[in-house]
Amino acid sequence: xxxxxxxxxxxxxxxxxxxxxxxxxxxxxxxxxxxxxxxxxxxxxxxxxxxxxxxxxxxxxxxxxxxxxxxxxxxxxxxxxxxxxxxxxxxxxxxxxxxxxxxxxxxxxxxxxxxxxxxxxxxxxxxxxxxxxxxxxxxxxxxxxxxxxxxxxx
Amino acid sequence: xxxxxxxxxxxxxxxxxxxxxxxxxxxxxxxxxxxxxxxxxxxxxxxxxxxxxxxxxxxxxxxxxxxxxxxxxxxxxxxxxxxxxxxxxxxxxxxxxxxxxxxxxxxxxxxxxxxxxxxxxxxxxxxxxxxxxxxxxxxxxxxxxxxxxxxxxxxxxxxxxxxxxxxxxxxxxxxxxxxxxxxxxxxxxxxxxxxxxxxxxxxxxxxxxxxxxxxxxxxxxxxxxxxxxxxxxxxxxxxxxxxxxxxxxxxxxxxxxxxxxxxxxxxxxxxxxxxxxxxxxxxxxxxxxxxxxxxxxxxxxxxxxxxxxxxxxxxxxxxxxxxxxxxxxxxxxxxxxxxxxxxxxxxxxxxxxxxxxxxxxxxxxxxxxxxxxxxxxxxxxxxxxxxxxxxxxxxxxxxxxxxxxxxxxxxxxxxxxxxxxxxxxxxxxxxxxxxxxxxxxxx
Numbered sequence: 001x002x003x004x005x006x007x008x009x010x011x012x013x014x015x016x017x018x019x020x021x022x023x024x025x026x027x028x029x030x031x032x033x034x035x036x037x038x039x040x041x042x043x044x045x046x047x048x049x050x051x052x053x054x055x056x057x058x059x060x061x062x063x064x065x066x067x068x069x070x071x072x073x074x075x076x077x078x079x080x081x082x083x084x085x086x087x088x089x090x091x092x093x094x095x096x097x098x099x100x101x102x103x104x105x106x107x108x109x110x111x112x113x114x115x116x117x118x119x120x121x122x123x124x125x126x127x128x129x130x131x132x133x134x135x136x137x138x139x140x141x142x143x144x145x146x147x148x149x150x151x152x153x154x
Numbered sequence: 155x156x157x158x159x160x161x162x163x164x165x166x167x168x169x170x171x172x173x174x175x176x177x178x179x180x181x182x183x184x185x186x187x188x189x190x191x192x193x194x195x196x197x198x199x200x201x202x203x204x205x206x207x208x209x210x211x212x213x214x215x216x217x218x219x220x221x222x223x224x225x226x227x228x229x230x231x232x233x234x235x236x237x238x239x240x241x242x243x244x245x246x247x248x249x250x251x252x253x254x255x256x257x258x259x260x261x262x263x264x265x266x267x268x269x270x271x272x273x274x275x276x277x278x279x280x281x282x283x284x285x286x287x288x289x290x291x292x293x294x295x296x297x298x299x300x301x302x303x304x305x306x307x308x309x310x311x312x313x314x315x316x317x318x319x320x321x322x323x324x325x326x327x328x329x330x331x332x333x334x335x336x337x338x339x340x341x342x343x344x345x346x347x348x349x350x351x352x353x354x355x356x357x358x359x360x361x362x363x364x365x366x367x368x369x370x371x372x373x374x375x376x377x378x379x380x381x382x383x384x385x386x387x388x389x390x391x392x393x394x395x396x397x398x399x400x401x402x403x404x405x406x407x408x409x410x411x412x413x414x415x416x417x418x419x420x421x422x423x424x425x426x427x428x429x430x431x432x433x434x435x436x437x438x439x440x441x442x443x444x445x446x447x448x449x450x451x452x453x454x455x456x457x458x459x460x461x462x463x464x465x466x467x468x469x470x471x472x473x474x475x476x477x478x479x480x481x482x483x484x485x486x487x488x489x490x491x492x493x494x495x496x497x498x499x500x501x502x503x504x505x506x507x508x509x510x511x512x513x514x515x516x517x518x519x520x521x522x523x524x525x526x527x528x529x530x531x532x533x534x535x536x537x538x539x540x541x542x543x544x545x546x547x548x549x550x551x552x553x554x555x556x557x558x559x560x561x562x563x564x565x566x567x568x569x570x571x572x573x574x575x576x577x578x579x580x581x582x583x584x585x586x587x588x589x590x591x592x593x594x595x596x597x
Contacts, residue, residue, distance in 0.1 A: 005334060006341035016341075037460060038342035044456065064463070065363075067355035068412040069347050073326040076334065077347045082409070085347055087356065087461050097459030099346035108412065112363060123345065125334035130345050 001083065001101055002076045005125030011039050014054045019129040024118050026096065028055045035093045059118035060091040060139050061098070066110040076124075082107050088116055088133050100133035115139060158259070159270040159286040162230075162299040166287075166306075167452035167588070168481060171473070176449045176481040178305025180596030183437045183444030184297075184557045186219025186430035188212060189388040192546060193424045195320050196265075200254035204235045204319035205264025207426040209277055212313055215428035220441025221311065223279035226430075228309025229270055229286045230300040232293070232316050233260070237422035237547055239321040239328065241266040266319050273315070285309040292316060292549040293427065294495070294580045294588040298450040300431045301590065310436055317426035318548055325422055326350070342460060351414035353462060354500040358413055360464035361503075365517035369413040373401045375523040376417055376499055379537055382530065383544020385567040388554070390423045390546030418499040420542035427550040429557070434596055445560045448576075448591040449481030455586060462585055467501075468516060470585040471508025478509070478578060482591040486510040490574045491535040491559065493552035494589075495581025497542030504584035506536070532571040538564070539579075552579040556592045 008016040018025040026035040029043035031051040042049045066086040072078055083101055090096045102110060103121075116133040123130055136142065168176065190207035200206060208231075216223060241247075241262045255264050258272025270286040285308045289296035293316035300314040326349060330336055336344040362368060380399040383391050391397065399417065407415040430440070437444035453474045457466050479485055486509060494505035503519030506512075512534035514522045528536040539555030542548065558564040559574040568574075580589025 003345035004336040004341075006345065007335050007337040008341075009337065012341065038339050065356050065360045065461075067352055067359055067414075068409065069349075069352065070409040070412060071350065072347045073331045073349035074344055074347050075327070075332045082412070083347065085352060085356070085411075087459070087463075095458040097461055097463070099343060099348060099460065101346055112359075 001080045003121070003123045003130060004074065004076055005123035005128045006130060007126070008128070011041060015039060016128055018054070018056070019120050019131060022120055023056050024059045024131055025054045025056050026090070027052050035090070035096050037096045037098060057090060057092045061088040061116050061118070061133065062091070062094070063087070063110060063112050063114050063116060063135070064089040064097055065112060068108045084108070084110055086110055086133070091139075098131065098133070103132060103134055105135050111135060159288055161288045161290050166299055166302045168450055168477065169452050169454070171477055171480060173481060175483045178301070179448050179482065180446045180593070181434060182301045182304045182431060182447045183434055184429050184431055184447065184592070185437050185440045185442050185444050186215040186217075186221070187554055187557055188214030188216070188218055188428040189554070190214070190426040192388065192390045192393055194390070194394065194421070195322060196424050198248055200248070200251045202424070203251060203264050204266070204317045204424055204426060205255055205268060205272060205276065207424065208268055208273060208315055208317040208428075211317070211426035211428040212273070212277065212315060215313060215430050218442060219430040221430065223277070224282050226280060226311050226313055227282055227284050228300070228303060228312030229273065229280070229283050230289055230296050230303060230312060230314050231268065231270065231273070232290055232296055233267055233269055233288055234290065235268055235317045235319045236266050237318050237320045238325040239323045241321065266321060268317055285312070292582050293553055294549060294582060297429065297431075297553055298452065298588040298590055301447045301450050304431050304433060310433055312431045314429040314431055315426065316548070316550055318424060320422040320424045348461070350411050351419060351498040351500065352411045354498045355411040355414045356461060357464050357467055358500045364464065367520035370405060371520040371524045372418070372499060373404050374528060375502065375536065376404050376543060377401060378528045379496060379499065379540050379543040381540070382538055382567055383540030385565070386540055386545045386551060386555075387565065389540070389544060389551065390421060390425075391544065414498060414500050417543070420497040420547040423546035423548065425546065425548050427548065427554060429553070443561045445557045446593045446596045448484070448593045449478055450588065450590045451477040451481060452588050453477070453586055467504055467585045468508070471504045474589055475508040475510065478589055478591055484576065484591070486513070488576050489578055490572050491538055491569055491577050493537055493539050493541070493556050493577055493579040495541065495549060495552060495583070495587070496537055497547055497549065497582070499543050501584045502537065508584065509578065527571070530567060530569045530571060535569050535571060538567060538569055549582050552581070560592055560594045
């Protein structure tokens with residue numbers, strides 16, 4: 001989908017730079033152990049600016065909810081209608097929700113609660129990459145596959 | 155002329171629980187109502203501009219209350235009037251408009267914004283206004299601020315104004331939404347497309363997943379809204395498109411953001427509405443029966459994620475309900491009717507459940523819609539105003555209706571199933587906004 005291209009500012013630049021490097025990072029208060037998305041200049045709990053650091057997260061999550069866009073106001077997306085609009089709860093902090101269009105998931109057939117993995121897609125306006133999410137098998141299965149030794153050759 | 159008007163300070167809002175009965179309960183009353191004509195869009199003429207309509211509404215409110223302008227000493231209003239489009243930067247104002255009105259604080263005042271300076275400059279009869287304040291956002295904010303101001307003694311006779319302009323173009327399609335790039339906080343949402351009723355479609359899906367139910371169960375509520383709107387002679391649909399909506403029409407309508415369809419949305423219009431608020435003592439000499447305000451509250455939660463969740467929404471509406479009842483000293487069963495906001499229809503149920511209106515508990519609203527009598531003839535009238543769905547996008551019908559119902563002058567819309575003695579209204583969102591309790595008696 002031809003998404004609008006984010007224009008980074010001073011606050012958001014580390015997030016968008018990380019996306020371009022294929023990493024998902026969250027602004028996190030080390031005092032409160034609280035992630036916030038979108039990033040804000042101070043911690044929403046303790047109001048500290050000094051304790052905020054960018055932390056990389058795993059890029060795993062679950063689908064929290066969804067709706068289906070049929071009449072979107074954003075010009076670039078109108079040719080793609082209808083499309084899924086889902087919210088993704090991060091594995092490290094399910095209170096942090098991110099948007100997703102769920103490429104590969106049929107429209108209006110969104111499996112709420114399913115495991116998703118982040119990927120990064122290039123936007124046409126300025127080449128900035130943005131996070132997108134794809135339904136995948138549960139993380140433990142993926143980990144088991146990754147750990148399984150190659151089959152012996154007879 | 156007062157100095158530059160400011161948004162109401164935080165101290166004027168009742169935001170928390172534990173404040174007890176509102177100190178001004180029954181000591182502030184709404185008396186007069188003034189509506190302007192209503193149009194789908196501005197045709198460019200001075201006499202149909204949002205400024206002209208604001209003046210019409212204010213003068214109608216004073217006339218309705220039976221007062222003269224020299225009795226008015228306060229003005230509370232919202233400076234924003236846009237329903238989604240702005241006057242294009244650099245485009246000259248229409249010559250006829252410039253000739254017709256004096257300028258205000260903002261060069262587009264009267265066309266796509268309003269200021270107290272513009273109102274007072276163009277209504278010289280309001281020379282005795284000494285207190286002005288903005289209640290930003292919508293009429294719900296203005297009425298709560300005005301009630302507190304009258305209660306605090308800052309004004310004895312206060313005009314309360316909210317106006318809306320609807321300029322050319324499709325709602326929300328221009329500006330940054332039409333660009334290839336996006337800056338600021340919207341960069342974390344726009345790329346994925348959340349616009350229109352997405353938040354409520356998303357929350358409605360969460361709700362039906364948790365409690366069961368489906369979108370078809372909304373039909374009875376939406377039809378009731380439409381019926382009540384057609385009984386509101388000041389409304390857009392009653393005046394311009396008196397179309398009867400059938401259940402089949404509703405269920406077969408196109409999706410905007412599924413599960414929100416076209417008839418779950420409202421229609422942007424141009425209109426202005428004003429009220430006269432005063433003290434019970436002053437109200438005695440006025441023309442209409444006073445409707446007493448028993449409490450106001452403001453709810454503005456800070457949500458955790460980029461989209462509000464069902465849990466957060468329900469916590470907010472419960473919070474609002476508890477505060478309203480606490481400050482008014484009443485319980486849910488004391489409400490004769492409810493006029494909470496509806497613009498989008500899919501969220502009205504969260505208000506009902508937060509208020510426990512008619513005994514509706516969490517997860518029961520769709521069944522209530524489907525099986526209960528929601529009409530003005532029934533035992534628990536739901537949204538007798540018809541709301542935004544019924545009369546157009548203003549966020550005011552609910553307040554006008556509360557006043558009219560309790561005064562007994564709602565005309566064909568008059569509640570007959572119960573005696574309309576205590577009502578509730580407010581918005582704009584179930585999750586954030588300003589809300590108040592109205593009563594036929596001071597205590």
